[in-house]
Amino acid sequence: xxxxxxxxxxxxxxxxxxxxxxxxxxxxxxxxxxxxxxxxxxxxxxxxxxxxxxxxxxxxxxxxxxxxxxxxxxxxxxxxxxxxxxxxxxxxxxxxxxxxxxxxxxxxxxxxxxxxxxxxxxxxxxxxxxxxxxxxxxxxxxxxxxxxxxxxxxxxxxxxxxxxxxxxxxxxxxxxxxxxxxxxxxxxxxxxxxxxxxxxxxxxxxxxxxxxxxxxxxxxxxxxxxxxxxxxxxxxxxxxxxxxxxxxxxxxxxxxxxxxxxxxxxxxxxxxxxxxxxxxxxxxxxxxxxxxxxxxxxxxxxxxxxxxxxxxxxxxxxxxxxxxxxxxxxxxxxxxxxxxxxxxxxxxxxxxxxxxxxxxxxxxxxxxxxxxxxxxxxxxxxxxxxxxxxxxxxxxxxxxxxxxxxxxxxxxxxxxxxxxx
Amino acid sequence: xxxxxxxxxxxxxxxxxxxxxxxxxxxxxxxxxxxxxxxxxxxxxxxxxxxxxxxxxxxxxxxxxxxxxxxxxxxxxxxxxxxxxxxxxxxxxxxxxxxxxxxxxxxxxxxxxxxxxxxxxxxxxxxxxxxxxxxxxxxxxxxxxxxxxxxxxxxxxxxxxxxxxxxxxxxxxxxxxxxxxxxxxxxxxxxxxxxxxxxxxxxxxxxxxxxxxxxxxxxxxxxxxxxxxxxxxxxxxxxxxxxxxxxxxxxxxxxxxxxxxxxxxxxxxxxxxxxxxxxxxxxxxxxxxxxxxxxxxxx
Amino acid sequence: xxxxxxxxxxxxxxxxxxxxxxxxxxxxxxxxxxxxxxxxxxxxxxxxxxxxxxxxxxxxxxxxxxxxxxxxxxxxxxxxxxxxxxxxxxxxxxxxxxxxxxxxxxxxxxxxxxxxxxxxxxxxxxxxxxxxxxxxxxxxxxxxxxxxxxxxxxxxxxxxxxxxxxxxxxxxxxxxxxxxxxxxxxxxxxxxxxxxxxxxxxxxxxxxxxxxxxxxxxxxxxxxxxxxxxxxxxxxxxxxxxxxxxxxxxxxxxxxxxxxxxxxxxxxxxxxx
Numbered sequence: 004x005x006x007x008x009x010x011x012x013x014x015x016x017x018x019x020x021x022x023x024x025x026x027x028x029x030x031x032x033x034x035x036x037x038x039x040x041x042x043x044x045x046x047x048x049x050x051x052x053x054x055x056x057x058x059x060x061x062x063x064x065x066x067x068x069x070x071x072x073x074x075x076x077x078x079x080x081x082x083x084x085x086x087x088x089x090x091x092x093x094x095x096x097x098x099x100x101x102x103x104x105x106x107x108x109x110x111x112x113x114x115x116x117x118x119x120x121x122x123x124x125x126x127x128x129x130x131x132x133x134x135x136x137x138x139x140x141x142x143x144x145x146x147x148x149x150x151x152x153x154x155x156x157x158x159x160x161x162x163x164x165x166x167x168x169x170x171x172x173x174x175x176x177x178x179x180x181x182x183x184x185x186x187x188x189x190x191x192x193x194x195x196x197x198x199x200x201x202x203x204x205x206x207x208x209x210x211x212x213x214x215x216x217x218x219x220x221x222x223x224x225x226x227x228x229x230x231x232x233x234x235x236x237x238x239x240x241x242x243x244x245x246x247x248x249x250x251x252x253x254x255x256x257x258x259x260x261x262x263x264x265x266x267x268x269x270x271x272x273x274x275x276x277x278x279x280x281x282x283x284x285x286x287x288x289x290x291x292x293x294x295x296x297x298x299x300x301x302x303x304x305x306x307x308x309x310x311x312x313x314x315x316x317x318x319x320x321x322x323x324x325x326x327x328x329x330x331x332x333x334x335x336x337x338x339x340x341x342x343x344x345x346x347x348x349x350x351x352x353x354x355x356x357x358x359x360x361x362x363x364x365x366x367x368x369x370x371x372x373x374x375x376x377x378x379x380x381x382x383x384x385x386x387x388x389x390x391x392x393x394x395x396x397x398x399x400x401x402x403x404x405x406x407x408x409x410x411x412x413x414x415x416x417x418x419x420x421x422x423x424x
Numbered sequence: 425x426x427x428x429x430x431x432x433x434x435x436x437x438x439x440x441x442x443x444x445x446x447x448x449x450x451x452x453x454x455x456x457x458x459x460x461x462x463x464x465x466x467x468x469x470x471x472x473x474x475x476x477x478x479x480x481x482x483x484x485x486x487x488x489x490x491x492x493x494x495x496x497x498x499x500x501x502x503x504x505x506x507x508x509x510x511x512x513x514x515x516x517x518x519x520x521x522x523x524x525x526x527x528x529x530x531x532x533x534x535x536x537x538x539x540x541x542x543x544x545x546x547x548x549x550x551x552x553x554x555x556x557x558x559x560x561x562x563x564x565x566x567x568x569x570x571x572x573x574x575x576x577x578x579x580x581x582x583x584x585x586x587x588x589x590x591x592x593x594x595x596x597x598x599x600x601x602x603x604x605x606x607x608x609x610x611x612x613x614x615x616x617x618x619x620x621x622x623x624x625x626x627x628x629x630x631x632x633x634x635x636x637x638x639x640x641x642x643x644x645x646x647x648x649x650x651x652x653x654x655x656x657x658x659x660x661x662x663x664x665x666x667x668x669x670x671x672x673x674x675x676x677x678x679x680x681x682x683x684x685x686x687x688x689x690x691x692x693x694x695x696x697x698x699x700x701x702x703x704x705x706x707x708x709x710x711x712x713x714x715x716x717x718x719x720x721x722x723x
Numbered sequence: 724x725x726x727x728x729x730x731x732x733x734x735x736x737x738x739x740x741x742x743x744x745x746x747x748x749x750x751x752x753x754x755x756x757x758x759x760x761x762x763x764x765x766x767x768x769x770x771x772x773x774x775x776x777x778x779x780x781x782x783x784x785x786x787x788x789x790x791x792x793x794x795x796x797x798x799x800x801x802x803x804x805x806x807x808x809x810x811x812x813x814x815x816x817x818x819x820x821x822x823x824x825x826x827x828x829x830x831x832x833x834x835x836x837x838x839x840x841x842x843x844x845x846x847x848x849x850x851x852x853x854x855x856x857x858x859x860x861x862x863x864x865x866x867x868x869x870x871x872x873x874x875x876x877x878x879x880x881x882x883x884x885x886x887x888x889x890x891x892x893x894x895x896x897x898x899x900x901x902x903x904x905x906x907x908x909x910x911x912x913x914x915x916x917x918x919x920x921x922x923x924x925x926x927x928x929x930x931x932x933x934x935x936x937x938x939x940x941x942x943x944x945x946x947x948x949x950x951x952x953x954x955x956x957x958x959x960x961x962x963x964x965x966x967x968x969x970x971x972x973x974x975x976x977x978x979x980x981x982x983x984x985x986x987x988x989x990x991x992x993x994x995x996x
Contacts, residue, residue: 044954087852250576448869456846541928557766
């Protein structure tokens, strides 16, 4: 199968390819900046279209966008890239990771993008008011694909049963019970579903009047509010069997919740506003949105990513990055991104423009998401936030809800796990 | 180990012959493990300065019982994969060890699963095992088995993953067993047949003992494959539900990628390494016992 | 009478086996030709209502398939070839030559069998970074230029070769190099074929290493491209993901189909002896 000649030819070729590749290491040519992103599917397409448009409108700056795996792979690549001083000019990171990167001092301040841009950012979606303990922190992240949780309900089921979107936790429970369909042994339709995910738990902690991190920096995990939030899920899953915890972790669970909703296997879900277009387009029934219910108060967290400029870029690259980001933050682009993907526009003027053009009149579901923003609570940006999420809380929520471990004990363990190393 | 029988022409020859291998393995495998050993005594996130923490990572891992869980999950998964793929592979090899287009076709289709990428296989089975929309779940419901949450049930998920892996690598085991079967001289089996031995007895008393080295080989290699299970976990369960599918390699990935803890991941790596060494020693002992003087796979 | 029952049973079993292994592929192909509403409405229905090429259009407009495929083939071929080329002398030394430290060398190779890439990538990345090798073919190929597994396989195969062959070659004045590549390599050819196959298959479908070692699209490989099709969290657009799977799997399956005869022959001809 392998003769000596083909073998030696192949070896020479392999070494040659490796050598050429090795010498060929390129720095980006002048005027070019790199942009690392973590989207697949439609989001990636819209981003690439925007970059193309940017290139049509000006010729000084060229953006080279590259996919870097999912958010966590992208974050790890950013860290390894910083370590060997080959970080990208611009990238985007999830909000929870931003305080950690800021604390490690690997992000360039972005103030010189100009007050025109900064003042135009929707405060609830931007960095404003996020750092725990407040104080004057440099601006390090510009909001990009930003979202909040929102309730989606199947209008035909709700109409048929004479139900209204729930406004309180009690109403949520009764609506979820009413919308269940059961045959002799199993539930064929659940009233409610929502990924057993930290994001929605934080929403409920806020609604129950708690904070994940106290203003003095103490990690309280909401104290009693955290316990009450977890118990609501436990009650709905186990006692009332009205909530379906979607199988899978992380994005798999989110996808499962969406699929169940589209297939009519659940009547109402909580998920990201980012999926509004997708759900509207693919549901064989009318989709309604509603604000999340309140308990002590109305509250939702925000989600999604921020653009950051990692340290290490040369001054001219930094300037080019600013040019690009300024363009991306402008009302037209902020709106283009929002209306094509379902994320929320980060520009105040952009939002006014959408209202003026009658976008919200045509898309009442989008109006709900924007109105809900007034209840958005800023993240407590503590350095440890990502670990509070990934290490302390997220894995334990699953245990508490699926295996029904005592909520107070579980959250105690979570708090303890953050002590030490 | 059998004896190397030849004296080298020049004393330096063996070293020269081994040099490229030593270089590559040294640089890309042994050195990184040494680095991991060093870093396992530090708390480090890749960005801020490492802090020396002594053996804190290790005592934490042991104290929380995290290691015990990882070891038992990894072993359970591997056991199902090795035994499942091995026995199915052997059965299919025996059935398919004959000429003919039909047999070649069946052999090819079974082996093709080994060719297709883990990610593709994982995505495909994620869809097949979807508890509501998946074909297999629909079939189970149709047969009156009720709703089976293959990947969502903490008691079942690990075995669902193992099942998918069995599907994936049975073709591999089958091909190796076919190779082993071809090695058995026809005359031996014919002699047994002439003696009036039934098909089953021929298999049990002639074929199976002669296949031992092959069996050991299949066992070892599929064990290695199963220990490195990663893509399937990453795509299908992300280690959940409730840690039930968090096997070693995925746990290491989780520490580096999600928890930003390179030091703790390094400690976990060293524990993994020790675990594998113990297991390898155990296996070496098994080879000695069961393959006598024959080295594994050797003839 | 009994014999024919056996035969029918055996055939039935084979048919079932073929079905178990082929059905998932058929399912994959069938799903790729559906539309999303169709999938949502009747996910388990075996056939698409009509052949919808939309998913494939999406795949080909998203991925520069030719480019990625070429990268993948170059990478996997280079790795498999280097592994064979370097495993031969090492296997020969470990199997046949007496020298000090042989046992230790062999055990070190065995130890390398089990180290996963998730462990090595940080040190390797930080080593290759300053050398300017990140994002090059070298970063994808060099770390796998030697396979511990391959070295082990070749050593096992060499053990079975009688010393007389080597002694005879030496008497003819052959150098060690000639002995390894011209005398012994043809004898262990089935093992080399098997090694090539295992290695090629593994690296063709590797997602993790190429993702971590590349930062631009220049040397990226197919599994990475296919990941672009998935929009995390939204709700899987199964038809597109399955079309991506088909596009990823077809080349290697086709390669296998074309070479199947020879591979199976080579591998089963005393591959592991």
